[in-house]
Amino acid sequence: FGGGGGGGIFGGGGGGGFGGAGGEGEGEGEEVDVEALIDLIQATIDPESWREAGGNIGSIRALRNQIIVTQTSTAHRQLRDLLTQLRQAHALQIAVESRFITVTRNYLEQIGVDLDVVLNNGNAGFDRAGFQNQPLRDPGTGALVLVPREFSRLGFTPGTPGGLGFTLPTQGFPQPFGQAGLVPGTGNMGPHSSRFTPVPIQNNTIDLAAPIATNIPGTLGGADVQPAFSLFGSFLDNIQVDFLLQATQVDARASDLDAPRLVLFNGQRALFSAFIEQQYVQTLIPVLGDNVGLFQPIIGIALTGRQLDVQATVSADRKYVTMTIRTFTRVSGDPVPFQFTGGSLTGGAGFVQLVRQTTNQVQTTVSVPDGGTLLIGGLKQAAERERDAGVPILSRIPVLKRAFSNSSLVKDDSVLLILIKPKIIIQEEAEQEAFPTLSRGERS
Template sequence: MKISIRYLVLAALVVFVAGCAAPAERFKVPEPIKPPRAPVVSDGDDALFSGGSGNAPGQLRRSETPTPPTGGPAIAGLDYSGSSPELDGEPISANLESLPLPAFINEAFGNLLGLNFQIDPALERKRDLVTLRTPQAQAPNDFYRLLVQVLAAYGVAVQWRDGLVRVYPSTTSASSEPPLVLSGRALPDVPVSHRPIFQLIELNAVRIADVTQWLRNAFKLDGLEIVDDANRNAVILYGKPDLVAQAADAIRVLDRPYLRGRVSTRLEPAFVGADELARQLIDVLNTEGYAAVLHPRQSNIQAATIVALPLPSANTVLLFAGSSDLLDHAVAWAGAIDRPNPVAGGDSLFYYRVRNTRAAELASTLNGVRGGGLARGPVRSARSSIDINAPAAPPPSAPAQGSAGTADGESGAGLGRGRLLVDEPRNALIFEGAASEWERMLTLIRQMDRAARQVMIEVTIAEVTLDEGEQFGIAWLAKNNIDRLGGTLTSGRFGGGQVDDGDSPSSPSGLTYLLDVAGQTRVELNALANDNRVSVLSNPKLMVKSGEEASIDVSTEIPTIASSTASSQQTDGTSNILQSVEYRRTGIILNVRPVVYSDDRIDLEIRQEVSEALPVASGAAIQSPSIFARSVSTSLSLRDGSSILIGGMMQQSETDSDSGVPWLKDIPVLGNLFKTSGTNKSKTELIVMIVPYIIETDAQAEEVTRAITRRLQSLELPADWGGADSDSERP
């Protein structure tokens, strides 16, 4: 009984220890990177003129001009006698019937508003009767302004200073009140004293005569004098502080540039001279009914809404208008006028800075189009001068009668003649020829001068260990559980046929592939990894420009004997052997060349090679390792973000082993009684999954970089690294 209890305790301890054992770490295949999708840029003029094409050479250029300074919003002419008090309280409803003027002032300011006030002695003798009714209650501030207006009709002025309302006879009548003036500047500070003052106001924009003439006509106020100071280009005001402050406000309204220059722009014509463009533009605008004038240089400008000032020395036309809409309309007409004259002779020089590609490649393509030939793809190098007058290629033989075009069905239409130069240090094009030819060619150049789209390629290279009864790892994936995940599965075999489940003995061998199952394939690979049946060899990611080739090379150079020859020299009677050694790369080598089309489809040319050096067998005649290589090369078309899974690269190995009692198992014949022999067979399949993503902008590339960085626990980028704001102003 004691023995049984001992065994039970021992068994329980074993179970407890086994339960506490840490589970084996499960391998997880990296999740796919999904960069943000960018909107597809539409073709045509919208794409051509987007992104600041106004600065493109070879056409009318528009640039900003300095803006005249303006002040803040303010109003002049509202208050003759200082500021108004800030009143609060309940709304006031008044019903004052035929009160003498002194009694009306006492009732309104003292009883209703509760303000301290002072009445001028001259008003004590007045017996004018005042009536005021307010059917609707008014706020105290509104009621105060109403009292000021009512008393002004009786020749009484009201002034608020330092908490005291001063009521005194007005020196002006209500009919001589100056007009209300809207200003863009703040009101000036005036002295608190009631004594007459002098104030000197210097003018910044206009002449003295323009200001004083308007002031003398508008401000017919007793006690205010206006004096010109021509030496300082200033105006001297003399009078009471309230009148001087009112006149100073009006001067600041008038002292500003004329409204005809409110908005302006600068035009640089490309085909028409500055004088000719300005003259024709004014004629067109006058015909439309606008008051447009050409700047008269020395004399004053007459009333106009648009003024054109040509500067022939700088080949520039300055346009001034009263509104932005009117200015944009004039610029649109200027662009229509600035066109090359098709009947004018003579050649000109035109310069174009290529922004997004190589100028030599553009020149090579244009040479084929303009010269009547065909450009057969990008050229890596180009001559510094390409003469369009010379044929791009030897003229082909005449086609048979009744046929058209070239023998292969392609033809190139010549767009004219000229000379195209490549400024390689500055990556620019120089065209020497007629302006009409340059204008026709410029549209094509702008369409071609676009940044090549980039492709980020994510590659997962894994090795799957197959069961003894399985023939194809991909067939196992297609047979097991993928249909449970939903969606469609398209499978096939390079060279024809379909992926078989591997159970039929007639299943053909070869390379298999699966399309558009990126997420599903990862689920199955994860399941295999959990069962220790898959080993991910590499998960590289690389960015490549459309049309260029990218490669990933993770390999080791292995020395191999290429040849052996017997030397004429001998050592101890034995001929020396001369061996030629070559180094061969073994490992993982991937070459990918993507081409992106306008509908977001990607053509991929893929070459994958996985190789390893096998150990040299003992006693081999050639002491050089054998290279075991598996490679695949294919070309296919995918959508942006879809995937391809390539498999079928098999490896099978067989290992004989024996184990037993040392020394005794090695005895011939009798040793079989002391050992166990076995044969281990293993079969693996190499699978490659490729997922391409189109990268349109720098922001997308930075987002992809951050997505990759988030997978790395030990690497952290600054929060402001490569943000969208940092490159939004890049040219």
């Protein structure tokens, strides 16, 4: 600054003010409080010499975010030193690097056995067939021929149509009381018994031990996970056996890293946000017309992403950075349709979509060394669901218990870590590092 000259307040000469160019000081940078700066200069540099204080020499005025000063040479040197100190303080910047680390592990183990037995299944409800008061036998094997009981009650055997083996005429049964509809005695027909209906023995422990879902994202419990190994079949005879064997083991691991970065002036505040927008049907507004009722959908937005809000200040010795940090994390799931029916006689129906959202927020004030990394917050979630179902007594017999017991195990872990690393950027040091030749030329 010279007598009667003008210059930028915090950098830039001629018409350039703070953060601007060509005389337009406002805009991209921080707006300077010129009146406060003028008051500071008049109170610091030879206060009695200013005309506003009754002096005859000093005058200062602002013009488009610049100041024009008329003063003595000594006062100009003092003013230059003051502005240099202010510029040096303003030349400090802080680069803030953050890391949002999410590590998830989902584990599922399931061993299921379903064994169902039906006793007396093959011959229940059958009677011996007879011909001329003699039991019929299979000509090939000699085994007794059985006939369904409904024909026994009718008192005759069904005729076999021609072209399908040997044609047999309809034969009557010898009824014990000479009355059709009365079932004759069965006799000894072991190992089955036609006196009993089929006797099912069912094992439902595979459903009782089904995996249960947890509240941790990515859980495998309760999901429609196809078994890794499956074996099933049936043995059909007088004793029917249905068996099902399933075995599954899944270990899923995932890690996500988000690393927002900000650069801000000393003492200032900066905000970074990155979100993915997902539209969904939030609500419906009924639209009425002549003999018709419709719905107008209202679209909502579900956000998934991160937000970082930082205000940082460098300590006087330039070794530490004090930061006020606010973090915001939100994860939105897939929309789930929710259908409802109106109460009108026309039975109008519509649906909305429900979105499940998980939100994590951290707000704190910390002091971190220059270039150091600090864990400012985090969240660890762990859940375990273990189910073991079996038939009493049978599920405790060695070897045999495997057919009458089932088990499942679900383990879920999720860890969220938030790390902050500040780096002080000093303008002079950055210039010397980036332009060493230019810096040496200026000093020479």
